[in-house]
Amino acid sequence: MSIFLGGVFLYYARIRFDIINKTFINYNEKSHLLFSEGGCSCNLVGSNNCIRSSDKLRLEYGGFATYDEAFNRSLPLIDELKLYCVKRGIAIKIAGDVGETDSINVSTPTGGITNEGKKFFGLPQNLKHEVLGLGIYEVENNLSEITFISVNCSPSLRINNFNLGNDHSKAYGEEARIAISLLNSSNVLIMDSRISFLLKVMAVEALVSTDEKHNKDIVKKIQALQDNKDIISKIDDILKDTTINIKQVLGGLKRKSIRIKTKELVDNLCGDKSYFETTAAAFWDQCYDIRSEFTHTGKIAIKDVHDRQSVLHELVTDLVDAYIVKSNPPLSI
Numbered sequence: 001m002s003i004f005l006g007g008v009f010l011y012y013a014r015i016r017f018d019i020i021n022k023t024f025i026n027y028n029e030k031s032h033l034l035f036s037e038g039g040c041s042c043n044l045v046g047s048n049n050c051i052r053s054s055d056k057l058r059l060e061y062g063g064f065a066t067y068d069e070a071f072n073r074s075l076p077l078i079d080e081l082k083l084y085c086v087k088r089g090i091a092i093k094i095a096g097d098v099g100e101t102d103s104i105n106v107s108t109p110t111g112g113i114t115n116e117g118k119k120f121f122g123l124p125q126n127l128k129h130e131v132l133g134l135g136i137y138e139v140e141n142n143l144s145e146i147t148f149i150s151v152n153c154s155p156s157l158r159i160n161n162f163n164l165g166n167d168h169s170k171a172y173g174e175e176a177r178i179a180i181s182l183l184n185s186s187n188v189l190i191m192d193s194r195i196s197f198l199l200k201v202m203a204v205e206a207l208v209s210t211d212e213k214h215n216k217d218i219v220k221k222i223q224a225l226q227d228n229k230d231i232i233s234k235i236d237d238i239l240k241d242t243t244i245n246i247k248q249v250l251g252g253l254k255r256k257s258i259r260i261k262t263k264e265l266v267d268n269l270c271g272d273k274s275y276f277e278t279t280a281a282a283f284w285d286q287c288y289d290i291r292s293e294f295t296h297t298g299k300i301a302i303k304d305v306h307d308r309q310s311v312l313h314e315l316v317t318d319l320v321d322a323y324i325v326k327s328n329p330p331l332s333i
Contacts, residue, residue, distance in 0.1 A: 010063030012143050013074035014135045015081065017094035019055045020191075027051040031060075040064060042077070060143055070136045078106065078134055093191075095133030102192070107133035110150035170328045178206040179320050186313075194294075197305045200316050201291045204284075207323055208261035226250050259288055266315070269322035276311045287312050 025044075032044045032051060042061040046054035059077060064070035078095065082102070085092050095105045110130050128137070130150035139145045172180070186199035225231060226247055235246045256264075263281055270280040278286075287308060294300040 008065070009138050009140065010142075011065070011067050011070035012060060012062030012137050012139060013064075013070050013077075014137060014143060015059040015061070015074065015077060015094075016130060016132050016135070017057055017081065017092045018132070019057065020091040020093055021089075023055075023090050024053075025051050025057075034059070038073075040073070063139070063142070067136055067138070071134075074134055074136070075106065093132065105133065107131040107135060170324055172324065173327055175207050175209055176320060176324055176327065178209075179203040179316075179323075182206060183313075183316060183320070193305050193309050194300050194302065197287075197309055197312065198291060198294070200312050201287060203316050204262050204266070204319060205258055207319070208258065208265055222250055259292070262288070265323075266319060269326065270315065270318050273318065275315050276308060280315060283308075283311065283315060287315075 027044070028050055030046050030049050030051065034042045034044055036042070040062055042059055044051060045058050045060055046052075047056035047058075048054050051057065059081065061074050061077065062070060064073065082092070082094065084090075093102065095103055095108050108131060110132055124147060126145060127147045127149055130148040137143060137146055180203075182199050182203040186196040186203070232246060239246060263284055266284040267279075267281040273280050275283040276286070286304075290301055290304055290308075
């Protein structure tokens with residue numbers, strides 16, 4: 001426990017979060033008491049003089065006698081806050097890493113200034129780097145003793161020649177329209193690269209929405225297995241304690257998987273191009289591996305997403321262009 005001349009230091013938790021969508025919280029004051037527990041109070045605080053119109057909010061919880069007590073009692077509040085907002089349709093950015101609106105991290109730095117920078121610019125030493133999510137701070141009385149700073153930046157685009165081209169008579173089928181819509185959403189959600197990445201993959205999947213079987217030879221061999229009662233009976237006996245129906249499984253094998261169909265489409269329409277220093281089909285495999293890992297385990301390799309995001313965008317837009325050209329063959333004379 002830290003000691004200063006006037007007595008004992010206190011520890012306060014500060015949970016910073018940004019409201020992304022337009023939301024009005026019905027409190028006109030700057031600070032609103034949420035609850036008090038064990039001699040400590042938790043307040044909702046706005047970044048300006050009114051919580052109602054603030055998009056940068058924080059929970060301030062304290063004061064605690066030790067750092068560990070402040071951390072352990074505040075940690076559940078992060079998930080409690082997220083769940084509260086999710087249920088009410090409030091979109092918040094909290095503890096998201098680079099390219100992530102949210103993550104399971106406790107906190108994320110927002111940038112700041114070094115101690116040398118403070119001295120050079122003559123800034124007060126109580127200046128601290130603000131973090132999104134949870135931070136624990138040591139004070140004499142309350143958090144007003146600390147000045148928090150952060151660095152905010154957002155990407156921007158400059159378009160010098162806005163031009164729709166010359167051919168305005170192309171027909172856009174439903175698959176292409178869905179793919180374009182998903183691509184547009186992937187740009188809207190660029191703040192979270194995970195969602196943006198998955199939407200781009202879904203845009204390709206939308207182009208192969210029709211059911212398609214393997215070639216006749218493969219289908220014939222699978223049908224022969226389905227018709228072999230001895231084999232089916234033995235497999236059924238092995239799977240008797242499960243919900244697996246082997247005939248349904250074999251029937252599903254007759255149809256091409258979404259992965260196979262998308263890879264064939266990529267190879268057929270963009271096979272003459274290279275992406276990420278490999279073939280279009282091989283790069284698509286890499287991207288689909290990321291998608292599959294997330295689907296089956298709930299985990300996503302964020303570095304792999306960051307590395308491939310812009311190249312995947314290039315591939316998918318090339319693919320949509322080629323798909324539309326294929327759907328609009330030139331008129332024969």
